[in-house]
Amino acid sequence: GAVVSQHPSRVICKSGTSVKIECRSLDFQATTMFWYRQFPKQSLMLMATSNEGSKATYEQGVEKDKFLINHASLTLSTLTVTSAHPEDSSFYICSARDKDPRETQYFGPGTRLLVL
Amino acid sequence: GQQVMQIPQYQHVQEGEDFTTYCNSSTTLSNIQWYKQRPGGHPVFLIQLVKSGEVKKQKRLTFQFGEAKKNSSLHITATQTTDVGTYFCAGRRYSTLTFGKGTMLLVSP
Numbered sequence: 001g002a003v004v005s006q007h008p009s010r011v012i013c014k015s016g017t018s019v020k021i022e023c024r025s026l027d028f029q030a031t032t033m034f035w036y037r038q039f040p041k042q043s044l045m046l047m048a049t050s051n052e053g054s055k056a057t058y059e060q061g062v063e064k065d066k067f068l069i070n071h072a073s074l075t076l077s078t079l080t081v082t083s084a085h086p087e088d089s090s091f092y093i094c095s096a097r098d099k100d101p102r103e104t105q106y107f108g109p110g111t112r113l114l115v116l
Numbered sequence: 117g118q119q120v121m122q123i124p125q126y127q128h129v130q131e132g133e134d135f136t137t138y139c140n141s142s143t144t145l146s147n148i149q150w151y152k153q154r155p156g157g158h159p160v161f162l163i164q165l166v167k168s169g170e171v172k173k174q175k176r177l178t179f180q181f182g183e184a185k186k187n188s189s190l191h192i193t194a195t196q197t198t199d200v201g202t203y204f205c206a207g208r209r210y211s212t213l214t215f216g217k218g219t220m221l222l223v224s225p
Contacts, residue, residue: 044159044204046213094157107151107159 003027004096006108013084020080021111023094028106030096035069035076038091038110052076080104084115120207120217139205148181148188151201153218159204162190170213187202193199195223 003026005095007109013019023033036044050056058064066088068080077096081088093110119142130137139148147166147199153157163172165181172179186205190208194201202218 046215106161 003032004094004106004108006092006094006111008111009109010049010114011111013097015085016083018080018082019084019113020078021094021113023077023079023096025075025096025098027104028096028098029074030077030098031074032097033059033071034067034095034097035067035077035079036093036095038093044093047079074078081113085088087116089115120205120214120216121146122205122219124219126189126215126220128222128224129195132194135195135199135221137190137203137205137221139187139188139190139207139216141207141214142208143209145207145209147208148185149189149206149208150179150188151206151215152201153204154201161182177222180213188209192195195221197223201224 005024005026006032008042032049034049037045038044046059047062047067048058051070052071052074056069061101066082068082069077070078070103077091077094079092091110093107095104095107119120121140125190127135147164147213149164150162152162153159154203163174165172165179168181168185169183170181176193180189182188189206200221200223202220206215211220
């Protein structure tokens, strides 16, 4: 099946620094990639949808300037958490959708961010 | 906006008992997807239902999509300890995919 990787899997950073998370589709072309965050014991919350070559669409309440998303190619999307604060600590998961007509999303393994 | 409600939030069963989680959408869906997340892991896609009234089976798991395409259920027959995890439904309407809050299943041996 389709594989989506995320890097890094874990990151600890100091408050005020920026962190970049990469999401790659390894064996298919991801026209669309999604970024989610998940707090402990809670559901996934969609942050934004990115289409290759165009600007990401952010969900209501998600700050565009804080969570920068770039989808430069059909296999790579990046999420940069700028000026991270402790409240940004969370589990960030990306998913990618190929051109399969079933529109299945394949999830990455997630990135656990801890901001000190 | 579109809302997807999932019940129950939590269920604890004895191994061998059956389990069902229900998903209800405030709007008609294009399709519905189910995911399983093991403790500490990430959600893994299980299945997608598209047609009204569709029923699909995966071994002990039975998935149903309602006739009105607004609700769905996942039924596990004779649960096993390996079934432990959180089961999420996600309803798609146009380009939006909305996840339910998930049902956490705990299975005692």
